[in-house]
Amino acid sequence: MKNKRSRPRVKGIAKASTGIQGLDEITGGGLPAGRPTLLCGGAGAGKTLFSMQFLVQGALQENEPGVLVAFEETAEELAQNVASLGFDLNDLIARGKLVIDHVQIDRSEFEETGEYDLDGLFVRLGYAIDSIGAKRVVLDTLESLFAALPNEAILRAELRRLFRWLKDKGVTAIITAERGNGTLTRHGLEEYVSDCVILLDHRVVDQISTRRVRIVKYRGTSHGTNEYPFLVEESGITVMPITSVGLSYNASRERVSTGVAELDRMLGDRGFYRGSSILVSGAAGSGKSSIAASFADAACRRGERCLYFAFEESADQVIRNMQSIGIDFTRWIKKSLLRVNSARPTAYGLERHLLTMHKSIVDFAPHAVVVDPVTSLISAGAAADVHSALMRLIDLLKIQEATSLFVSLTHDNASPEQTDVGISSLMDTWILLRNIERSGELNRVLYVLKSRGMQHSNQIREFKLTARGLSLMDVYVGTSGVLTGSARAAAGAKGRTD
Numbered sequence: 001m002k003n004k005r006s007r008p009r010v011k012g013i014a015k016a017s018t019g020i021q022g023l024d025e026i027t028g029g030g031l032p033a034g035r036p037t038l039l040c041g042g043a044g045a046g047k048t049l050f051s052m053q054f055l056v057q058g059a060l061q062e063n064e065p066g067v068l069v070a071f072e073e074t075a076e077e078l079a080q081n082v083a084s085l086g087f088d089l090n091d092l093i094a095r096g097k098l099v100i101d102h103v104q105i106d107r108s109e110f111e112e113t114g115e116y117d118l119d120g121l122f123v124r125l126g127y128a129i130d131s132i133g134a135k136r137v138v139l140d141t142l143e144s145l146f147a148a149l150p151n152e153a154i155l156r157a158e159l160r161r162l163f164r165w166l167k168d169k170g171v172t173a174i175i176t177a178e179r180g181n182g183t184l185t186r187h188g189l190e191e192y193v194s195d196c197v198i199l200l201d202h203r204v205v206d207q208i209s210t211r212r213v214r215i216v217k218y219r220g221t222s223h224g225t226n227e228y229p230f231l232v233e234e235s236g237i238t239v240m241p242i243t244s245v246g247l248s249y250n251a252s253r254e255r256v257s258t259g260v261a262e263l264d265r266m267l268g269d270r271g272f273y274r275g276s277s278i279l280v281s282g283a284a285g286s287g288k289s290s291i292a293a294s295f296a297d298a299a300c301r302r303g304e305r306c307l308y309f310a311f312e313e314s315a316d317q318v319i320r321n322m323q324s325i326g327i328d329f330t331r332w333i334k335k336s337l338l339r340v341n342s343a344r345p346t347a348y349g350l351e352r353h354l355l356t357m358h359k360s361i362v363d364f365a366p367h368a369v370v371v372d373p374v375t376s377l378i379s380a381g382a383a384a385d386v387h388s389a390l391m392r393l394i395d396l397l398k399i400q401e402a403t404s405l406f407v408s409l410t411h412d413n414a415s416p417e418q419t420d421v422g423i424s425s426l427m428d429t430w431i432l433l434r435n436i437e438r439s440g441e442l443n444r445v446l447y448v449l450k451s452r453g454m455q456h457s458n459q460i461r462e463f464k465l466t467a468r469g470l471s472l473m474d475v476y477v478g479t480s481g482v483l484t485g486s487a488r489a490a491a492g493a494k495g496r497t498d
Helices: 023-027 047-061 075-083 089-094 119-132 142-146 152-169 261-266 288-301 315-323 329-334 350-364 374-380 383-399 485-497
Strands: 036-041 066-070 098-102 136-140 172-178 196-205 208-218 227-233 236-239 277-282 306-310 338-342 368-372 403-409 429-438 441-451 461-466 469-472
Touching: 023 208, 023 236, 036 047, 036 152, 047 066, 047 075, 047 089, 047 098, 047 136, 047 172, 047 236, 066 075, 066 119, 075 089, 075 098, 089 098, 098 119, 119 152, 142 172, 152 172, 208 350, 227 350, 261 461, 261 469, 277 288, 277 383, 288 306, 288 315, 288 329, 288 368, 288 403, 288 429, 288 469, 306 315, 306 350, 315 329, 315 338, 329 338, 338 350, 350 383, 374 383, 374 403, 383 403
Parallel strands: 036 172, 036 196, 066 098, 066 136, 136 172, 277 403, 277 429, 306 338, 306 368, 368 403
Antiparallel strands: 196 208, 208 227, 227 236, 429 441, 441 461, 461 469
16 A cells, blocks of 8 residues: 655745734735735825835844835935834935935926837836845835826836836835726726735725725735724834634633622622623713722732723823722822723724724733723714724733723613623623612612623622722612612611611
C-alpha cells in the first residue's frame, strides 16, 4: 500500500503592514507587498492622510523608506498639514527615510501632439526610489496626471504600463484617485488593473458626518467586505471593524460585588460574574445612576480600574451628584482608578461614539465599565444601528473580561420589561427599577428579572437612597401586594407589637 504524500502548503501573497490601527485586521495583514493599491474617494475623504500614514509608519516601524510623488501639494505644505498628527516629514527626509517629489502639472500647458507616455515620470520616480532604496511609493493623485488626456485607449494603455512598472520595481504602492459619478474613479478604468482597491467615503446623514472605508477588491487573499468606520484623530487614522467579534471569549466563574450588600445577596449572595454584562433599567428618578455609581465605587475599592461613560451629565456633575449618597469619585480619579468620559450623544455619529469608546477601553484597560444611559445613543443613530453597535461593544468588553453595566431609561407609559434599544437579550443580568406611587408617596423598588448562570432572588425589594448609599428594605407583603414606604413601616411596627 502506497503512503499518501501530504500536499505542500501553498503560501499566500506577502503583505505590507499599513501601520493604521484596525486596517491590517480587515485586510489580513496589510496591503499586497510589491503590488499597487488603488485608493479612491471624494474630496475630504482622507486619501492623502491615509497615504502619508502608510509612508510614515512604514519608515518608522518597518524600516521601509518611502517616496511620495505629489501633483497638488508641495513638500512644505504636506509637512505642515500632517505636523498636527505628530508626523515629522522633514526629519524623515533628513534621515533618508522619505523623499517627496512635487510635480507641478498645469492643464493650460497641455497640448496633445503625437503619442502620450509616462517615460518621464518613470525616470524621475525610478531615481527617487533608487536614491533611498524605497520600498513604498505613493502617487497623489492620478487625475492630475491624466486630466488633459481625452484618448481613452492611450489612457488605458498608460495605466497598465504604470501599474506594471510599479510591480516590476517591487515596491508596495498606493495610487490615489478621485471618485467618479457612479464609478469608483473618474476614468472608470483604474480599478480593473489594480490588485487591491480601497474606497474611502465621507458621508453626512442627519447633519452628522461619518468616514468609512471598504475593501472593494483584494486579489489573492480573503478580506473584510463590509464598510468600516474610521476616525481621523491627533495620532492619525484609526479603523474599527464593525462586525461582531463572535462568541469565542471565556466565561469567568469569579464573582464581583454590585456595591450594595443586600443586592449581592439577591444574586446568590456573591454579586455579578466577572466579565458579564448587566442592564439596569427604569424610569426617570428610579435610582439607575445611583446603582451604577455604587458598582463603579465597589470596583475602585477593590483596586480595579473603572471607565464611566456619561452621556447626560458632565464629569463634575456626576461627581457632585454621587456625593449625596456617600460616594466620593474624586479620590478614585486622583488614584487613576476611575475615568469619567462625558459627551453629548448628538455631538457626533454613532460609529464615532463606538470608536471613541473602543479606543478608551483599549487605552485604559478597565476592569469595570459603566455606560449611562445607553438609550441616549438612539439620538445618534437608528435603533437597529444602535443595537448592532452595542453588540460589538459588549463583545469587546467580554474579550477584555471587563464587567459592564448599562443604564437604560424606560418611559412611564412603556412596559418595564422592554428597552428602547432592544438589548435585553444580550445581557447576562437584568435589574429592573420601578417608581411606585401609593398612599400619597412615591417609593422605589427593584427586582432581578434574570441573571444567567446563578440562582437569584425573585423578591421585589424597596430601596432607599441615603447619605451612606443604597439600602434595601425588608420585604412586607400585604393584602394588596408588596408594602412600601409608610405602609411598610406601619406593618413592621404592628408586627413588632404583636
